[in-house]
Amino acid sequence: xxxxxxxxxxxxxxxxxAAIWFLFDRAITELNAATVKPDKxxxxxxxxxxxxxxxxxxxxxxxxxxxxEYSKVGE
Amino acid sequence: MQNSVTQHxxxxxTGWGLMSVILASxxxxxxxxxxxxxxxxxxxxxxxxFFPSGNVTAAYMAALGTFAAGFIVRPFxxxxxxxxxxxxxxxxxxxxxxxxxxxxxxxxxxxxxxDKIGMLxxxxxxxxxxxxxxxxxGEYGGAATYVAEHSPANRRGYFTGYIQTTATVGLLLSIAVxxxxxxxxxxxxxxxxxxxxxxxxxxxxxxxxxxxRLKMSESPMFSKIKHSGTLSKNPLKESFxxxxxxxxxxxxxFGAVAxxxxxxxxxxxxxxxxxxxxxxxxxxxxxxxxxAAIIVGTPFFLIFGGLSDKIGRKWIMMGGMLLGIxxxxxxxxxxxxxxxxxxxxxxxEVVEKGSMGTAVTVDAATGDSTSVTTTVKAYTxxxxxxxxxxxxxxxxxxxxxxxxxxxxxxxxxxxxxWFMAFLVFIQIIYVTMVYGPIAAFLVELFPTRIRYTSMSLxxxxxxxxxxxxxxxxxTFLVASTVTAENPTGDRLAxxxxxxxxxxxxxVIGSLFLPSRTDNIDHKD
Numbered sequence: 001x002x003x004x005x006x007x008x009x010x011x012x013x014x015x016x017x018a019a020i021w022f023l024f025d026r027a028i029t030e031l032n033a034a035t036v037k038p039d040k041x042x043x044x045x046x047x048x049x050x051x052x053x054x055x056x057x058x059x060x061x062x063x064x065x066x067x068x069e070y071s072k073v074g075e
Numbered sequence: 076m077q078n079s080v081t082q083h084x085x086x087x088x089t090g091w092g093l094m095s096v097i098l099a100s101x102x103x104x105x106x107x108x109x110x111x112x113x114x115x116x117x118x119x120x121x122x123x124x125f126f127p128s129g130n131v132t133a134a135y136m137a138a139l140g141t142f143a144a145g146f147i148v149r150p151f152x153x154x155x156x157x158x159x160x161x162x163x164x165x166x167x168x169x170x171x172x173x174x175x176x177x178x179x180x181x182x183x184x185x186x187x188x189x190d191k192i193g194m195l196x197x198x199x200x201x202x203x204x205x206x207x208x209x210x211x212x213g214e215y216g217g218a219a220t221y222v223a224e225h226s227p228a229n230r231r232g233y234f235t236g237y238i239q240t241t242a243t244v245g246l247l248l249s250i251a252v253x254x255x256x257x258x259x260x261x262x263x264x265x266x267x268x269x270x271x272x273x274x275x276x277x278x279x280x281x282x283x284x285x286x287x288r289l290k291m292s293e294s295p296m297f298s299k300i301k302h303s304g305t306l307s308k309n310p311l312k313e314s315f316x317x318x319x320x321x322x323x324x325x326x327x328x329f330g331a332v333a334x335x336x337x338x339x340x341x342x343x344x345x346x347x348x349x350x351x352x353x354x355x356x357x358x359x360x361x362x363x364x365x366x367a368a369i370i371v372g373t374p375f376f377l378i379f380g381g382l383s384d385k386i387g388r389k390w391i392m393m394g395g396m397l398l399g400i401x402x403x404x405x406x407x408x409x410x411x412x413x414x415x416x417x418x419x420x421x422x423x424e425v426v427e428k429g430s431m432g433t434a435v436t437v438d439a440a441t442g443d444s445t446s447v448t449t450t451v452k453a454y455t456x457x458x459x460x461x462x463x464x465x466x467x468x469x470x471x472x473x474x475x476x477x478x479x480x481x482x483x484x485x486x487x488x489x490x491x492x493w494f495m496a497f498l499v500f501i502q503i504i505y506v507t508m509v510y511g512p513i514a515a516f517l518v519e520l521f522p523t524r525i526r527y528t529s530m531s532l533x534x535x536x537x538x539x540x541x542x543x544x545x546x547x548x549x550t551f552l553v554a555s556t557v558t559a560e561n562p563t564g565d566r567l568a569x570x571x572x573x574x575x576x577x578x579x580x581x582v583i584g585s586l587f588l589p590s591r592t593d594n595i596d597h598k599d
Contacts, residue, residue, distance in 0.1 A: 005586055012329075015579065043547065050147055050540055061325040061583075069322050070587050 002071045009066030016059035020052055096225045097237045099291050103173045103284040104218040104238060108245025110180040111211050113273045116249055120270040124188040125197045148205050149539035152212020153531035160217050160527035161310035165294045169217030176210035177281030179203045184274025216531030223518035224294040229384055235514035236380025240373050247369045250362045296523045307524040314529040323520055328533035330588050334396045334580025335509040336542025337573035342502035348546050353566050354414035355483045367496045372503030379511035388512035389588045395508025396577045403570045406498050413491045415460040442470030457488025541576055548572045
């Protein structure tokens with residue numbers, strides 16, 4: 001089980017990176033549109049500073065998992 | 076090592092003493108949820124009074140009020156009040172959050188509209204809404220911690236289950252007060268000033284709740300570490316700068332609370348929004364359906380909380396997530412089918428009533444004409460569908476003509492109404508599975524000295540951000556499937572967001588969460 005936990009750490013890091021890329025990609029596409037409504041601007045300007053650190057948190061979780069920090073949790 | 080949560084069992088209350096603790100904590104938390112939800116439910120009325128549609132700055136503020144208070148400020152409230160709660164105690168901290176919430180809510184009910192004080196009105200509303208978010212961020216962790224620290228270890232899930240009912244019952248209470256006021260005053264008076272009544276009524280409930288809380292004593296576990304001089308000097312640093320604690324905060328967030336948050340918001344708010352905006356079911360009817368499902372579902376918070384004391388918290392929460400992942404799409408497809416806006420081949424239209432017709436009026440001063448076409452259809456299954464299409468034609472052809480407004484409303488037949496309520500009830504059961512045990516789970520994951528801080532942050536990130544974003548991201552996902560060939564898009568596409576978040580959380584939780592948290596050793 002501990003090996004699976006460690007290997008999954010790479011998955012969580014990859015997932016976090018993919019999510020950050022997706023968020024920026026969508027935000028740039030939406031905000032570069034010809035007409036941008038105020039609520040859409042607020043949405044992206046609120047979401048990015050909140051979600052990107054959260055995804056970094058997921059990456060950190062993945063790093064801890066990869067390093068075996070959670071091996072003893074639950075034993 | 077000693078178990079910090081169980082080592083104080085000699086101090087815990089029993090019988091009426093414990094019930095009074097639970098009652099005093101729950102009532103205050105319930106009122107805070109009520110205060111928070113009435114703003115959301117009455118948002119269209121508030122927008123009309125304070126955020127006029129023609130004013131771009133006001134529109135920015137309206138959106139900020141929604142996003143900032145719901146998502147961003149709550150975690151800051153968790154940090155600010157969590158730190159206070161670990162430094163000065165649970166009792167005084169969640170007394171402050173209650174007062175802050177009560178005063179903000181009461182003030183929202185008194186602020187004059189945009190037509191009276193101009194831009195000051197939306198500025199004040201925004202500030203008060205932010206204070207509401209801060210207060211809510213500090214309240215829940217305090218109440219859950221306070222009840223858990225009074226409860227015996229072997230019944231902690233059951234007793235914190237009472238705190239877990241408050242968010243849902245607060246929503247129910249807000250719906251009940253709003254519907255009662257609206258029905259009593261009528262639509263016009265409610266739109267003009269009646270919407271203020273639920274805000275002002277809150278002050279009475281807050282006063283009673285503050286009175287009850289003033290009579291409470293400090294948590295026995297907190298008192299004990301205070302007297303032994305082992306309080307944390309810097310709970311924020313200890314919670315998030317020490318790897319041992321930070322890794323548990325991350326585990327709580329990504330292995331439990333994020334998934335719990337999306338299941339919670341999908342089962343209640345997205346279900347409500349879906350019935351309103353996609354199924355087009357009549358406003359009051361949607362609220363009655365949700366209320367019926369909540370009333371029948373609420374006892375299950377206690378049932379699953381109690382069950383988690385016996386078989387552990389983890390697999391009940393994971394089970395709720397798994398059921399949501401597997402069944403959301405069929406449930407929402409059925410909800411679409413039950414409404415007339417679903418697959419049109421699903422039912423046979425039987426009659427087009429005589430009330431359909433077009434009325435045209437011409438403005439004598441401007442020459443603009445407005446035609447209103449009403450169509451009413453009844454279906455074999457008893458549903459009734461009404462569409463009112465308003466087309467305004469400007470006399471001045473050089474101006475851009477406004478787009479037609481179409482308002483569709485569906486009244487469900489009795490059997491479809493009950494079936495819809497059943498489908499929402501199933502989702503409420505998932506909510507109770509993930510949410511019932513989670514307070515005890517979070518409390519047990521962290522030591523007493525930093526518990527308020529450490530559990531509040533993941534809770535409000537999971538619920539405020541991952542969960543709170545469900546309606547917005549779901550709307551975004553549906554809109555992204557709209558094409559010229561398919562103008563409505565995939566109306567179930569919005570479910571991908573909660574399903575993906577719950578699935579990630581399910582995998583992390585299943586792999587990493589301990590099966591029994593009540594045996595975790597902590598050093599206080």
